[in-house]
Amino acid sequence: MARHARDVQLTLTLPPTGAALRHRISEAIIDAIRLGRLHPGDALPPTRALAAELGVSRAGVVEAYDELCAAGYACARPGSGTLIAPGADAAAAAGAESHVSDRPTPVPDTEPTPTAPTWDLTPGCPDTGLISPDDWRRAWRAAAAAPIRPRSPGSTGHPELRHALALHLRRTRGIIAHPDELVLVPGVDSALRTLAAAADLAGRDVAFEEPGYRNARRTLELSGARPRPIAVDADGLDPAALRETDAAVYCTPAHQYPLGARMPVTRRAGLVARAAASGTLIIEDDYDGEFRYDVSALPALRSIEGGREHVAYLGTASKILSPSIRMAWLLPPPALLARVHESLRRTSENCCGVTGLALAHFIESGALTRHLARASRTYSARRAALVGALRSRPTLMGRPGVDLVGIEAGLHVVLRLPDHADDDAIATELGARGIAVPGLGPYRTDAAGPRGLMCGYGQLPETQADAVAGAIAEVVGRHLAR
Known part of the structure; x- marks a missing residue:
């Protein structure tokens, strides 16, 4: 920084926004730095002079200078006034602001957020709505x-x-x-x-x-x-x-x-x-x-x-x-x-x-004892509805290698599939149809391990079991017939 700060003639145009005055002044000064009208080491005008030129209160200019100093764009030195700080030009060129902007941030073009599945059969997910x-x-x-x-x-x-x-x-x-x-x-x-x-x-x-x-x-x-x-x-x-x-x-x-x-x-x-x-x-x-x-x-x-x-x-x-x-x-x-x-x-x-x-x-x-009793009755009914609906599909359960296992406890049953089945592909297609149900692929380390779908019923209403079973039977049947 120069020993004697360079005096500059600074003409600012405040942004026509609804932001606070201090933010508008600091943004205008940062724009001047970005455009090269202000350089590191330059002295900013006295607060009274800038306030008079802009036709605003001196307090707003003081607050803007404080904001610039806090952000590292300026530094105040006794006897030298407020100077543009070293590196301020690089920060301005990079688009760094002196405050959190309250202007709307443009939303970048991204992939659409995936919608929640219509039926969530993710295993191990309890129904929190059952808690009193x-x-x-x-x-x-x-x-x-x-x-x-x-x-x-x-x-x-x-x-x-x-x-x-x-x-x-x-x-x-x-x-x-x-x-x-x-x-x-x-x-x-x-x-x-x-x-x-x-x-x-x-x-x-x-x-x-x-x-x-x-x-x-x-x-x-x-x-x-x-x-x-x-x-x-x-x-x-x-x-x-x-x-x-x-x-x-x-x-x-x-x-x-x-x-x-x-x-x-x-x-x-x-x-x-x-x-x-x-x-x-x-x-x-x-x-x-x-x-x-x-x-x-x-x-x-x-x-x-x-x-x-x-x-x-x-x-x-x-x-x-x-x-x-x-x-x-x-x-x-x-x-x-x-x-x-x-x-x-x-x-x-x-x-x-x-x-x-x-x-x-x-x-x-x-409360926990009451909750477990209530939840067990509900999960038992949901399990029975899903198991019954799957077993009622002869085009599914009549196929060799297809079976239901693990139905005595927990929050999910497994629909076992033949060894040649691509359970991950089946799960992906069901997901596209609004049914979140994982295959066994992520749980096995042996490529020749068992195939199947993990059907969680914790959050599946009994009234929806038949529709879900029908969709599963259709997708699985089509894959196994290939």
Whole structure:
């Protein structure tokens, strides 16, 4: 910058907009810089002089100069007035403004935003409309009335929610746990990252269901573990397929994701016994274990003798209430509890304290029990309507290799297709017709793995089941006939 600022004759034309005066003046000065009438080091006119020339109040000019200085376009120096700052010409040429413009921003030509599907059969999506609004508001009012806590709860916080969950797990899943053993995390992915660190799974094999839950597989891979696929059958994962080199095994015994198998008690007991003998960590993802239809509840792996020492149990509010709550619970083996807390302290993956209080009140008030009963009745009826509508299509169910599996529990059924079927192409065509239903492609790592469609019924009204089944039968039939 020159030692003596260059005096300039500045003639400004204010933009004819409805913006504030300070914005109009600053925009005019930036335009002068962009056009080369002002250069870095030039002195701006005194505020009184510019105000008189423009016929505006001096206060508006002062505010405009302050705005330019704050944005880096100008700098005020005692005895030298207000000068154009170094680099102001480059900023002006780049179109940088001194304030957030309130002018309409032109919308660039982009692809049209995809419309929501007419029927959403995405698996694992609960119907939040089934939650009682009165119970929900009451829970949040109770949380809002509690004293504001000065710090994040941390992994050892949420005493009210941990106490409520301990009672809930004992009543619904047969798991006996002290509240201090429960750890709250913001989602199952967080729980898996924490377990991978606490159990030193990086660089080690983790037996993993094939096909299996892709988010869990990806999370373990990003944590450094090596998921080793084990093909599941009609009874889920077979403990006999485990190896001595497996440091852990990830499974969904209540309702295998995605094929829906329920692991029988013989395999459950065998899996826990094998883990006890080899020291393998079992990661039990009980993502929708609360929803069962026409079948009795089977014990969680954690509740089996020996399970407490070798099973890390994962539960979540995503399926029973809503994924937006971002609340999951982890019940690690006692030997890993301290390391789990240490891992969470390092990563600061904490849950919202207010959300924890609201969920605790929702459980303790009996609202969750009422909700689960109401939701189970509704989901059971929707499941029956969809299954019945699909089975009533002889052109679909009469084909070799076509079957419905996983209908006893959860929020989805799988329409199994022949091995030559292109389930991804079928899913794409159904999506174009307004039916969001994924194929099994994203869940398998083996190209020769099973084919099928994952038909979630959580948000499908019973009255729409027949129309959806008809469209599925038509599209699948046409693809299989090629």
